[in-house]
Amino acid sequence: xxxxxxxxxxxxxxxxxxxxxxxxxxxxxxxxxxxxxxxxxxxxxxxxxxxxxxxxxxxxxxxxxxxxxxxxxxxxxxxxxxxxxxxxxxxxxxxxxxxxxxxxxxxxxxxxxxxxxxxxxxxxxxxxxxxxxxxxxxxxxxxxxxxxxxxxxxxxxxxxxxxxxxxxxxxxxxxxxxxxxxxxxxxxxxxxxxxxxxxxxxxxxxxxxxxxxxxxxxxxxxxxxxxxxxxxxxxxxxxxxxxxxxxxxxxxxxxxxxxxxxxxxxxxxxxxxxxxxxxxxxxxxxxxxxxxxxxxxxxxxxxxxxxxxxxxxxxxxxxxxxxxxxxxxxxxxxxxxxxxxxxxxxxxxxxxxxxxxxxxxxxxxxxxxxxxxxxxxxxxxxxxxxxxxxxxxxxxxxxxxxxxxxxxxxxxxxxxxxxxxxxxxxxxxxxxxxxxxxxxxxxxxxxxxxxxxxxxxxxxxxxxxxxxxxxxxxxxxxxxxxxxxxxxxxxxxxxxxxxxxxxxxxxxxxxxxxxxxxxxxxxxxxxxxxxxxxxxxxxxx
Amino acid sequence: xxxxxxxxxxxxxxxxxxxxxxxxxxxxxxxxxxxxxxxxxxxxxxxxxxxxxxxxxxxxxxxxxxxxxxxxxxxxxxxxxxxxxxxxxxxxxxxxxxxxxxxxxxxxxxxxxxxxxxxxxxxxxxxxxxxxxxxxxxxxxxxxxxxxxxxxxxxxxxxxxxxxxxxxxxxxxxxxxxxxxxxxxxxxxxxxxxxxxxxxxxxxxxxxxxxxxxxxxxxxxxxxxxxxxxxxxxxxxxxxxxxxxxxxxxxxxxxxxxxxxxxxxxxxxxxxxxxxxxxxxxxxxxxxxxxxxxxxxxxxxxxxxxxxxx
Numbered sequence: 001x002x003x004x005x006x007x008x009x010x011x012x013x014x015x016x017x018x019x020x021x022x023x024x025x026x027x028x029x030x031x032x033x034x035x036x037x038x039x040x041x042x043x044x045x046x047x048x049x050x051x052x053x054x055x056x057x058x059x060x061x062x063x064x065x066x067x068x069x070x071x072x073x074x075x076x077x078x079x080x081x082x083x084x085x086x087x088x089x090x091x092x093x094x095x096x097x098x099x100x101x102x103x104x105x106x107x108x109x110x111x112x113x114x115x116x117x118x119x120x121x122x123x124x125x126x127x128x129x130x131x132x133x134x135x136x137x138x139x140x141x142x143x144x145x146x147x148x149x150x151x152x153x154x155x156x157x158x159x160x161x162x163x164x165x166x167x168x169x170x171x172x173x174x175x176x177x178x179x180x181x182x183x184x185x186x187x188x189x190x191x192x193x194x195x196x197x198x199x200x201x202x203x204x205x206x207x208x209x210x211x212x213x214x215x216x217x218x219x220x221x222x223x224x225x226x227x228x229x230x231x232x233x234x235x236x237x238x239x240x241x242x243x244x245x246x247x248x249x250x251x252x253x254x255x256x257x258x259x260x261x262x263x264x265x266x267x268x269x270x271x272x273x274x275x276x277x278x279x280x281x282x283x284x285x286x287x288x289x290x291x292x293x294x295x296x297x298x299x300x301x302x303x304x305x306x307x308x309x310x311x312x313x314x315x316x317x318x319x320x321x322x323x324x325x326x327x328x329x330x331x332x333x334x335x336x337x338x339x340x341x342x343x344x345x346x347x348x349x350x351x352x353x354x355x356x357x358x359x360x361x362x363x364x365x366x367x368x369x370x371x372x373x374x375x376x377x378x379x380x381x382x383x384x385x386x387x388x389x390x391x392x393x394x395x396x397x398x399x400x401x402x403x404x405x406x407x408x409x410x411x412x413x414x415x416x417x418x419x420x421x422x423x424x425x426x427x428x429x430x431x432x433x434x435x436x437x438x439x440x441x442x443x444x445x446x447x448x449x450x451x452x453x454x455x456x457x458x459x460x461x462x463x464x465x466x467x468x469x470x471x472x473x474x475x476x477x478x479x480x481x482x483x484x485x486x487x488x489x490x491x492x493x494x495x496x497x498x499x500x501x502x503x504x505x506x507x508x509x510x511x512x513x514x515x516x517x518x519x520x521x522x523x524x525x526x527x528x529x530x531x532x533x534x535x536x537x538x539x540x541x
Numbered sequence: 542x543x544x545x546x547x548x549x550x551x552x553x554x555x556x557x558x559x560x561x562x563x564x565x566x567x568x569x570x571x572x573x574x575x576x577x578x579x580x581x582x583x584x585x586x587x588x589x590x591x592x593x594x595x596x597x598x599x600x601x602x603x604x605x606x607x608x609x610x611x612x613x614x615x616x617x618x619x620x621x622x623x624x625x626x627x628x629x630x631x632x633x634x635x636x637x638x639x640x641x642x643x644x645x646x647x648x649x650x651x652x653x654x655x656x657x658x659x660x661x662x663x664x665x666x667x668x669x670x671x672x673x674x675x676x677x678x679x680x681x682x683x684x685x686x687x688x689x690x691x692x693x694x695x696x697x698x699x700x701x702x703x704x705x706x707x708x709x710x711x712x713x714x715x716x717x718x719x720x721x722x723x724x725x726x727x728x729x730x731x732x733x734x735x736x737x738x739x740x741x742x743x744x745x746x747x748x749x750x751x752x753x754x755x756x757x758x759x760x761x762x763x764x765x766x767x768x769x770x771x772x773x774x775x776x777x778x779x780x781x782x783x784x785x786x787x788x789x790x791x792x793x794x795x796x797x798x799x800x801x802x803x804x805x806x807x808x809x810x811x812x813x814x815x816x817x818x819x820x821x822x823x824x825x826x827x828x829x830x831x832x833x834x835x836x837x838x839x840x841x842x843x844x845x846x847x848x849x850x851x
Binding site for chain 1: 576594601617619622623625688691692721729
């Protein structure tokens with residue numbers, strides 16, 4: 001069971017090189033995942049601090065922060081950091097980078113050096129954006145709508161845009177790496193239908209990375225050209241079209257929503273079967289739903305533009321397509337519930353986080369139906385309803401899934417067990433704090449409070465105070481893992497190879513894995529969720 | 542209780558609310574199902590539960606097909622509901638009173654047909670369809686009146702329209718809903734809905750000597766429009782008498798309706814839509830005529846009755 005039994009002990013990836021150089025020049029996908037994990041944690045807390053200040057400002061109707069300018073720059077910073085430097089990369093570059101090769105029985109990703117380069121690109125982009133945000137920031141909102149961003153806004157628009165542009169190449173490279181790895185490096189016997197849904201989800205995500213991110217890059221280049229050289233692309237005063245910007249921006253940014261959430265779906269598709277001790281219900285349906293979401297997700301961007309002056313006929317088509325893209329998501333939720341049915345359910349922290357994902361994702365998805373309904377969107381568009389909706393999907397859903405994955409694979413990644421009781425508590429606290437923060441925002445949105453307001457009419461105060469109170473609970477829930485996971489690195493119980501008795505090749509190697517992942521290339525002879533005997537007891541840890 | 546803060550003050554408000562209630566019911570039902578099943582399973586099939594798991598379903602196909610179809614049917618119903626109302630919100634009644642809105646960082650300028658002007662406040666009569674013809678002088682703004690459940694982006698260099706019929710007198714919030722820079726949060730105002738009598742009174746008290754169309758007439762001469770379009774010039778240009786609201790055949794064979802947007806576009810970009818049978822000789826007035834004057838010119842052209850000798 002334990003790695004110390006082998007006579008000639010092979011070093012784990014953590015022990016294989018102790019110098020800073022051995023980390024910064026590593027091509028080991030596991031070490032690069034750790035580099036990424038540390039970086040995005042920093043970004044998460046920077047973006048989170050901005051969020052805390054936003055909620056602080058909104059406690060009073062006139063705005064607790066001294067100036068609207070500060071507030072505008074804060075919410076722009078919050079959006080930019082959270083979207084491009086946390087949510088989009090989070091699950092793929094950390095969990096995906098670490099787990100994908102292990103899960104398919106490969107020694108590394110297909111292009112280890114490109115993988116390292118991706119991290120450097122990410123950091124370069126991040127540095128660029130952080131420089132701009134701290135040197136004075138931008139006040140355009142993370143959506144950079146032209147002509148505000150191109151010809152009117154003050155601040156370091158070009159620097160922030162350059163940061164996003166550079167980090168975009170990092171995600172393109174990662175996407176390429178994953179696609180090639182999944183095609184070429186699967187272990188013998190690991191056919192496509194034996195791949196865990198996790199792999200399918202990350203595959204779908206990678207395809208979106210490859211197809212959508214270049215469009216964002218083009219959009220941002222054009223924006224910079226207009227800003228620097230006054231070439232008329234988006235500003236009608238110089239011959240451009242402002243709707244063109246929105247079309248191009250959302251052509252990337254709507255699929256980007258699926259970049260953020262598909263990995264989460266993959267993660268819970270591993271965790272729910274494991275802690276229900278049962279095969280995933282409707283495996284093939286879940287798989288093809290991931291693919292369907294990735295494909296249809298490219299044809300719904302216009303639902304961000306129902307009141308923008310887009311042709312009403314286009315709006316009607318986009319509304320219908322938006323309902324279609326919600327169908328596969330709904331099917332997945334039913335399949336996860338079907339998996340729990342007649343299982344033997346264990347409530348370890350990853351499972352609680354995963355169930356939190358299912359609940360919050362479902363709530364967020366259902367409120368998406370409001371915004372896809374044309375006339376309802378006319379009222380709700382650009383209000384706090386939208387804010388609550390996408391935070392339910394991205395923060396409630398995706399961040400829960402990220403934490404679920406972090407806890408689930410923590411023993412594999414670090415070789416240590418995390419403290420179970422406090423982790424369960426944190427998972428519950430996150431769920432409660434999240435609802436407390438964002439449920440009032442649905443009502444605020446219905447009542448008509450527009451987003452991005454530094455001050456607001458006094459009748460909205462009660463709900464805003466409630467939301468801010470919830471945010472302080474949420475903040476505690478986010479800080480807690482930092483402490484107990486940090487503690488477990490040094491004091492946590494040593495983890496066995498497979499503490500959850502889960503299926504999957506990653507659990508057949510040491511915890512933490514050796515640098516080469518596997519001593520012998522594994523051969524696969526069965527399906528991905530072979531929890532054949534639901535009466536097997538899971539050893540409680 | 543909630544409607545204390547958000548009255549249903551327009552003819553479409555209760556319809557939008559109906560749709561929202563429908564959506565809320567669907568959401569509630571699905572959430573009840575999902576959270577309910579999750580809780581029931583969590584208790585019933587917890588590891589320590591001695592309950593007999595029995596035979597586990599092997600074939601999932603039936604379940605998958607049934608919940609896929611159920612979801613599709615419900616979603617399609619919601620789509621049709623939302624789209625139907627949206628389509629009606631897009632088409633203004635022909636008898637709507639037109640009011641012009643010019644947005645700029647960070648204020649709303651309103652111009653009534655009678656020449657009355659106001660800033661950050663819009664006075665409208667109750668029970669009367671109002672069509673707002675809106676444009677922006679700088680960035681994108683958005684005219685949002687929560688009590689009417691309507692909003693529409695206001696774009697630079699083009700006209701966007703939005704209509705509503707206010708059904709309750711009172712004063713309601715007007716918000717800019719599209720982030721437009723520093724003072725976005727204070728680009729707010731109010732919509733005052735008055736009885737017909739009060740509104741007439743307000744118009745009279747705030748009236749100028751000239752209506753918008755009358756103010757447009759000297760501009761029509763000053764910008765040189767009359768030189769060609771008044772019928773006695775040396776250049777042959779299409780007559781503008783009775784143009785407004787009529788279908789116009791274009792040189793490329795298509796036909797457009799001469800609405801505010803068409804007239805404005807034809808002044809600024811005359812070569813884009815050339816009237817059939819005429820040479821594209823008119824120069825562009827883009828950047829020459831400010832938005833305020835454009836509104837007056839459009840109002841003037843609109844006022845040109847067909848029988849009026851010009």
